[in-house]
Amino acid sequence: MRSRRKFEGRQPVSEQREQIGASRRTFLVGGLSAGAGLAGATMLGGSGTAVASQSTELAAAAAPPPDTRKITLTVNGQARTTDVDTRASLLDVLRERIGLTGTKKGCNQGACGACTILVDGDRTLACLTLAARYEQREITTIEGLAEGNRLHPVQQAFIERDGFQCGFCTSGQIVSAVGLLNERPDVPDAEIPELMSGNLCRCAAYPNITAAIRDARGEG
Amino acid sequence: MEFYRPTSWREALEIRAAQPDALPITGGTDVMVELNFDRARPAALLDLTGVPEITGWSEREGQIQIGASMSYTAIIAELADRLPCLALAARTVGSPQIRNRGTAAGNLGAGSPAGDSHPPLLATGAKVHLESVRGSRELSIDQFYLGVKRTALEPDELIRSIEVPAARGPQQFAKIGTRNAMVIAVCSFAIALDAGSRTVGTGLGSAAPTPRQATDAQDFLAEALPWADRDPLAEELANRFGELVAAAAVPIDDVRGSARYRRHALAVLARRTLGWAWEEYRCA
Ligand SMILES: Cc1cc2nc3c(=O)[nH]c(=O)nc-3n(C[C@H](O)[C@H](O)[C@H](O)COP(=O)(O)OP(=O)(O)OC[C@H]3O[C@@H](n4cnc5c(N)ncnc54)[C@H](O)[C@@H]3O)c2cc1C
Numbered sequence: 001m002r003s004r005r006k007f008e009g010r011q012p013v014s015e016q017r018e019q020i021g022a023s024r025r026t027f028l029v030g031g032l033s034a035g036a037g038l039a040g041a042t043m044l045g046g047s048g049t050a051v052a053s054q055s056t057e058l059a060a061a062a063a064p065p066p067d068t069r070k071i072t073l074t075v076n077g078q079a080r081t082t083d084v085d086t087r088a089s090l091l092d093v094l095r096e097r098i099g100l101t102g103t104k105k106g107c108n109q110g111a112c113g114a115c116t117i118l119v120d121g122d123r124t125l126a127c128l129t130l131a132a133r134y135e136q137r138e139i140t141t142i143e144g145l146a147e148g149n150r151l152h153p154v155q156q157a158f159i160e161r162d163g164f165q166c167g168f169c170t171s172g173q174i175v176s177a178v179g180l181l182n183e184r185p186d187v188p189d190a191e192i193p194e195l196m197s198g199n200l201c202r203c204a205a206y207p208n209i210t211a212a213i214r215d216a217r218g219e220g
Numbered sequence: 221m222e223f224y225r226p227t228s229w230r231e232a233l234e235i236r237a238a239q240p241d242a243l244p245i246t247g248g249t250d251v252m253v254e255l256n257f258d259r260a261r262p263a264a265l266l267d268l269t270g271v272p273e274i275t276g277w278s279e280r281e282g283q284i285q286i287g288a289s290m291s292y293t294a295i296i297a298e299l300a301d302r303l304p305c306l307a308l309a310a311r312t313v314g315s316p317q318i319r320n321r322g323t324a325a326g327n328l329g330a331g332s333p334a335g336d337s338h339p340p341l342l343a344t345g346a347k348v349h350l351e352s353v354r355g356s357r358e359l360s361i362d363q364f365y366l367g368v369k370r371t372a373l374e375p376d377e378l379i380r381s382i383e384v385p386a387a388r389g390p391q392q393f394a395k396i397g398t399r400n401a402m403v404i405a406v407c408s409f410a411i412a413l414d415a416g417s418r419t420v421g422t423g424l425g426s427a428a429p430t431p432r433q434a435t436d437a438q439d440f441l442a443e444a445l446p447w448a449d450r451d452p453l454a455e456e457l458a459n460r461f462g463e464l465v466a467a468a469a470v471p472i473d474d475v476r477g478s479a480r481y482r483r484h485a486l487a488v489l490a491r492r493t494l495g496w497a498w499e500e501y502r503c504a
Binding site: 194 | 221222223225245247248249252253255256257265267269270293314315316317318320321400401402
């Protein structure tokens with residue numbers, strides 16, 4: 001996994017901040033602006049920075065201990081124990097703590113589907129989920145689909161059908177399609193678009209995405 | 221920030237009483253957006269998904285109790301026959317991912333006039349069961365909404381369940397939006413015919429500061445429908461019903477639509493859903 005190795009060379013922003021004793025608020029805001037995709041970064045803008053410095057001052061005066069807790073998540077069949085801010089989303093924890101960056105942060109508000117993961121097989125948005133709630137649940141991310149070098153049939157079908165252009169939404173699309181085929185192994189063609197409506201593709205590769213899902217149907 | 225994850229309902233109520241500023245979180249599909257964008261900084265979160273007493277649903281004497289943490293997906297899969305109107309509305313909420321986590325109780329807690337659960341709950345005369353360490357109370361749904369995002373929930377209370385009578389006749393729900401998925405309703409409408417008592421329930425969404433019923437329209441229709449003869453729906457009757465529904469609305473102009481459009485669209489939705497429901501009644 002290339003992304004993982006690259007990640008390990010660099011310390012996550014959140015950890016650096018915690019080590020220097022910054023508050024949980026700083027952690028949150030820092031986590032947001034550092035990890036945010038387009039939508040998050042734009043929406044926070046200048047005010048995000050103002051909030052950050054203000055809360056740093058507050059924290060310096062009161063200096064409360066950061067509210068972190070040690071949690072163990074089962075991700076792609078592997079137990080991962082990590083200290084997390086109690087208000088951290090599962091998306092931030094996956095990307096910044098565990099180093100699985102295949103799950104993407106698009107809108108950070110549940111509308112784009114780029115962060116779709118499976119929790120006990122159910123399609124779930126990692127951005128709208130607190131990590132601390134998902135101990136003892138089985139979490140599957142895009143990194144967990146292939147078996148060794150053998151791609152999951154949905155991954156293979158996306159390649160064969162060219163189910164993407166820029167690729168940013170692709171991991172969410174693929175995980176969502178896997179979830180859909182778990183729910184409805186024989187989903188009729190006409191229902192695929194509606195049942196994939198939680199995953200947006202700004203390149204509009206929709207016809208190829210639906211073709212890939214049709215191909216993968218019945219192969220799972 | 222404290223994070224509480226009680227494993228019993230009693231414990232949840234005790235935490236709620238001890239720390240009223242702990243924000244309840246069930247599906248998280250509203251709460252997490254607030255947190256992610258730093259619009260809310262609750263002192264604590266009270267996660268209700270570990271509480272076994274509020275999962276799933278039960279039925280007693282024709283009344284369905286929907287536990288506060290039952291997802292829209294589960295409502296669609298398990299209650300579409302008994303609660304067709306609520307299931308229809310649930311199908312239009314967000315996307316499959318949102319429906320897997322979002323709950324009707326959370327929709328009530330958020331109190332947005334555009335929430336899709338409200339019109340079916342109003343049309344079917346649902347009740348909300350609220351509990352605190354002080355005791356429990358039951359509110360009829362129309363008493364629950366107080367204003368835009370303001371509800372009758374007291375600071376120490378939690379929604380335990382929503383009670384909805386099993387359908388006693390055809391029900392319909394329709395919603396106007398710019399696409400078939402992931403839209404906040406421009407306006408929405410629900411109708412429930414009670415073939416036994418020959419009464420009509422309605423619910424309007426995104427039509428006023430709170431979701432509401434169109435009581436004049438209900439009374440008119442209950443009186444005017446040819447319940448016994450099951451005649452085809454007269455056009456004048458449907459039109460009058462549409463007018464009365466539109467008259468019950470106090471909509472605003474906003475980014476999603478103008479007040480004038482909303483009033484017009486509500487009359488159309490009212491006529492159409494009545495047409496579908498009445499055909500079903502006639503053919504039953
Ligand atoms: C992308 C997206 C699309 C959406 N589309 C729609 C849509 O089409 N239609 C629609 O109606 N909504 C939509 N929503 C809003 C949201 O999904 C719904 O309001 C949902 O019903 C909220 O339920 P929840 O369990 O996730 O609530 P939460 O986020 O957990 O809670 C919502 C509010 O209710 C309170 N609360 C939760 N449970 C309880 C309880 N048991 N007792 C007391 N208070 C409680 C919380 O404190 C909070 O204030 C959408 C949201 C997103 C992010």
